[in-house]
Every structure is written in structure tokens, then in C-alpha cells.
Amino acid sequence: MRMIKIDSGGHFERVDATFDDLRKHFGGSPVEHVKPKRLIEPYCMLCDEEFLIKEDKPKPNIIGCFLYQTDIHGYPICGDIYIAKDALPEIVGLNDKDIEIVEKILNTFRKGLGIC
Numbered sequence: 133m134r135m136i137k138i139d140s141g142g143h144f145e146r147v148d149a150t151f152d153d154l155r156k157h158f159g160g161s162p163v164e165h166v167k168p169k170r171l172i173e174p175y176c177m178l179c180d181e182e183f184l185i186k187e188d189k190p191k192p193n194i195i196g197c198f199l200y201q202t203d204i205h206g207y208p209i210c211g212d213i214y215i216a217k218d219a220l221p222e223i224v225g226l227n228d229k230d231i232e233i234v235e236k237i238l239n240t241f242r243k244g245l246g247i248c
Contacts, residue, residue: 133148133149133150133216133223133224133225134146134147134148134225134226134227134231135147135148135149135178135214135215135216135225135226136214136215136226136231136234136235136238137149137212137213137214138193138195138196138212138213138214138215138238139193139212140191140192140193140194140210140211140212141194141247142193142194142195142242142245142247144195144235144238146231147214148225149214151163154178154214157212158180158181158182158183158211159180159186161180161181161182161183161186162181162182163178163179163180163181164178164179164180164181165177165178165223166178166179166200166209167218168196168199168200168201169199169200169201170198170199170200170201171199171215171237172233172237173218174217174218174219175215175216175217175218175230175234176215176216176217176218176223177196177199177200177209177213177214177215178213178214178215178216178223179193179196179209179210179211179212179213179214180210180211180212183210183211184208184210190208190210190211191210191211192208192209192210193208193209193210193211193212193213194245194247195213195238195241195242195245196208196209196210196213197209198241198245199241215234215238217230
């Protein structure tokens with residue numbers, strides 16, 4: 133499934149991965165499905181559900197925290213995140229148009245957050 137991976141520094145790349153790949157990347161942790169308010173529908177964020185439990189000094193994901201509105205409620209998103217598409221009842225990969233839309237949104241956020 134095609135997704136966009138965003139690291140803690142706000143850099144992103146296109147990746148092809150399965151849910152098993154994500155679980156392995158997250159060290160066996162469950163993949164958490166998040167519908168952040170600052171990300172337009174039908175897109176969603178996938179992250180490591182147990183990241184804060186596993187890490188001594190977790191580094192917040194600047195884009196993930198912005199999307200999740202950490203600035204409002206204080207609960208951070210840490211580690212790598214992946215952007216996919218909700219096609220309820222499933223989560224599916226991104227097509228070319230989705231990637232163009234999401235990358236444009238991410239570039240706008242990166243510029244606004246000063247991480248160009």
C-alpha cells in the first residue's frame with residue numbers, strides 16, 4: 133500500500149508498506165489509526181500506539197503533533213507516522229492524486245512550522 137512516511141524532523145517520503153511492515157517498523161507494537169482534525173478527510177495517520185511507553189526520551193513528531201493538535205490538548209505524537217486513506221471499513225493506500233494533495237498539504241505545514 134502506498135503511503136507517505138513522515139519522520140520526527142518533518143521530512144517525508146513516499147513508501148510502499150503493509151500493516152505487517154508497519155508493525156515490524158514499530159517494534160511489534162500495534163498500529164494506531166488516528167483521524168487528526170488538521171488533516172482533511174479521507175486521509176488518516178498511522179502511528180506506533182506504544183511509542184511513549186517504549187522510549188525513555190521520545191522525540192515528538194512535529195508534523196504529527198500539529199495534525200493531532202498537540203498544541204491544544206498536550207498529548208504528543210512521537211516517532212514516524214504514515215499517511216494513508218480511509219475507505220471505511222478499510223484503510224487503503226494513496227493513489228497519485230492523493231499523494232499530490234497530501235504532499236502539497238505537508239509542504240504548506242512544513243513552511244508554516246519553519247521546517248522547510
